[in-house]
Amino acid sequence: MKRFACSVIALAISGGAALSVQAEDMQEKISQIGTKYTPWGAEKEGNADGSIPAYTGPIAVPATYDPAKPGYRPDPFADEKPLYSVTSENMEQYADQLTEGMQALLRMHPTFRMDVYPTHRTASYPDLYVENAEKNLTACKTVNDELGLSGCYAGTPFPFPKTGNEVMWNRLLKFDQFAFETPVFTGSVVDARGRRNITGVAAMSIQYPIYDPKNTGPIADDAIYEMVRNDFTDPPRKNGQKTVVRDSIDMVGTGRRAWQYLPGQRRVKLAPDISYDTPSPTGGGVAVTDELAIFYGALDRYDFKLQGKKEMFIPYNTYKIQDQAVCPDDVAETPDHLNPDCMRWEKHRVWVVEATLKEGKRHVYPRRVLYFDEDLWGTGIGDNFDAAGNVYRVTHNLPITFYEANGHATDQTVTYDLSTGAYHRSQNTTMGGGWVITDGRPDTFFSPQAMSGGGIR
Incomplete structure (x- = not known):
C-alpha cells in the first residue's frame, strides 16, 4: 500500500510539473505574438531553406479586379510558372511533403501530377477576428469532453492548440x-469511365x-456558429428541394x-441523416457528409490526436480553377482527376491530426489523417482510410482570397474515391458567378418555416 501511495504521489508531482512546463511554454508563446507568431498562432518566419516565406500580411488587390464583378477574382500570380512537378515517376523524391493519400493518388493515375x-x-483577417484570437489565448476553454466551448471569442479558438480537438475546433x-x-x-x-454527371445545382x-x-462579447456556450441553406434547381428530380443546416457550439446538448x-x-x-458518414447530398456515392471541407460537423465519433506540424504540399491560391x-467546368473536370493544368500546389506548414474511431461508434472511415494549414484553418487535405487500413478517399480544398474584404473562400472541395476511380467536386461556383459577400440574412431565413413558406414545384 505504501508503495502504491508513493507511486500516486510521484505521478501527481510529475503531472503537475508537466502542466507547469506547458503553462510556461504558453506564456512564452503569448509574449511572442506579433514577433515570432501571428495572432492566429502561425509561425511568422519562413522555413530554413526559404521555400516557405515569412508571413508579411495580405496580398495587394490585383489591378485587374473589378468591384462591379464581385464574384470574379483574378489570379494575382497568373504569370508565375511551376517550380517543379511531382509525378508518379519522381514522387519518392518528395515523399516527405506528400500525404499518404496523395501518394496513392499519384500511383493510381499516371496522368495525375502536382x-x-x-x-x-495570403491569409487576411479583419481586425476584430485578430483581436478575438488574442483574447482566446487565455479565455477560450473546451468543455464536455472537448465537445463544447466556453468563454471563447469570435476568433481562432486555440492559436496554440495542445490537443487534436483544439485543432478541430479551429x-x-x-x-x-x-x-x-x-x-x-x-x-x-466524374465516374471511372470519365463521364461527368451533375449531382446538384443550387443557390x-x-x-x-x-x-x-x-x-x-464572448460566444454563448450554446450559440449557433454556422448556418447553411441550399435551394436546388437541378437535376430535375431535385428541383424545388431545400435544405437548412444549423451547427451549435454545444455538440452534446444541441x-x-x-x-x-x-x-x-x-x-x-x-x-x-445530413451528418457523419451519410452520403453527401450531392456526392453521388463518392463522398460522405462530414468530409466536406475536409471535416464538417460533430467531433463525438473520433478520438483526435495531435501529431504536430509538417511541411506539406497542399492546394493554395487556386484562382485558376475558379476562373x-x-x-470552365468542361476543361477542369477531366477523367480520373481534376485537370492538373488548372491546379496550383504550394508548400505550407500544416497541423497534422489523426482521428481514430471511438469504441462503440460507427463510421465508414475508422481512421483519418487530417492536415490543416497554419494560416488558413479551413485549407488542407484529408486522408480517409477503410477498415483494412488502406487509403479509401482523399479530400482537399481549393482556397482563394476575398479581395473586397478580409477573408477567404475555402469551401470548394474535391474528393477522390480510390476504390472506384471516381471523384466528386462540391460547391463549385465557377460557372455560377462565384461567391458574393453579403450583409447577412435574418436568422429566420435559415429556418424550416422559411423553407415551407417559399417551397414550390
Missing part, C-alpha cells in the same frame, strides 16, 4: 466571412452568426439541426 508553385502566405470555426452566398453552385461526379447561403461584426423541404410531399421534415475564362 505542379508546385512559389509559396504565398477548423470548425474557420473564418471565411460573416455571410456570403452564390446564386449557383454545382456538385458533380447557397452560408452564414456564421458568431462572426457578425456587431457581436463583440448539436446539429437539419431540415429538408421535399416538394413532392409539400412538407418540411427533420433531416438528422471561368481559364478553366
Whole structure:
C-alpha cells in the first residue's frame, strides 16, 4: 500500500510539473505574438531553406479586379510558372511533403501530377477576428469532453492548440466571412469511365452568426456558429428541394439541426441523416457528409490526436480553377482527376491530426489523417482510410482570397474515391458567378418555416 501511495504521489508531482512546463511554454508563446507568431498562432518566419516565406500580411488587390464583378477574382500570380512537378515517376523524391493519400493518388493515375508553385502566405483577417484570437489565448476553454466551448471569442479558438480537438475546433470555426452566398453552385461526379454527371445545382447561403461584426462579447456556450441553406434547381428530380443546416457550439446538448423541404410531399421534415458518414447530398456515392471541407460537423465519433506540424504540399491560391475564362467546368473536370493544368500546389506548414474511431461508434472511415494549414484553418487535405487500413478517399480544398474584404473562400472541395476511380467536386461556383459577400440574412431565413413558406414545384 505504501508503495502504491508513493507511486500516486510521484505521478501527481510529475503531472503537475508537466502542466507547469506547458503553462510556461504558453506564456512564452503569448509574449511572442506579433514577433515570432501571428495572432492566429502561425509561425511568422519562413522555413530554413526559404521555400516557405515569412508571413508579411495580405496580398495587394490585383489591378485587374473589378468591384462591379464581385464574384470574379483574378489570379494575382497568373504569370508565375511551376517550380517543379511531382509525378508518379519522381514522387519518392518528395515523399516527405506528400500525404499518404496523395501518394496513392499519384500511383493510381499516371496522368495525375502536382505542379508546385512559389509559396504565398495570403491569409487576411479583419481586425476584430485578430483581436478575438488574442483574447482566446487565455479565455477560450473546451468543455464536455472537448465537445463544447466556453468563454471563447469570435476568433481562432486555440492559436496554440495542445490537443487534436483544439485543432478541430479551429477548423470548425474557420473564418471565411460573416455571410456570403452564390446564386449557383454545382456538385458533380466524374465516374471511372470519365463521364461527368451533375449531382446538384443550387443557390447557397452560408452564414456564421458568431462572426457578425456587431457581436463583440464572448460566444454563448450554446450559440449557433454556422448556418447553411441550399435551394436546388437541378437535376430535375431535385428541383424545388431545400435544405437548412444549423451547427451549435454545444455538440452534446444541441448539436446539429437539419431540415429538408421535399416538394413532392409539400412538407418540411427533420433531416438528422445530413451528418457523419451519410452520403453527401450531392456526392453521388463518392463522398460522405462530414468530409466536406475536409471535416464538417460533430467531433463525438473520433478520438483526435495531435501529431504536430509538417511541411506539406497542399492546394493554395487556386484562382485558376475558379476562373471561368481559364478553366470552365468542361476543361477542369477531366477523367480520373481534376485537370492538373488548372491546379496550383504550394508548400505550407500544416497541423497534422489523426482521428481514430471511438469504441462503440460507427463510421465508414475508422481512421483519418487530417492536415490543416497554419494560416488558413479551413485549407488542407484529408486522408480517409477503410477498415483494412488502406487509403479509401482523399479530400482537399481549393482556397482563394476575398479581395473586397478580409477573408477567404475555402469551401470548394474535391474528393477522390480510390476504390472506384471516381471523384466528386462540391460547391463549385465557377460557372455560377462565384461567391458574393453579403450583409447577412435574418436568422429566420435559415429556418424550416422559411423553407415551407417559399417551397414550390
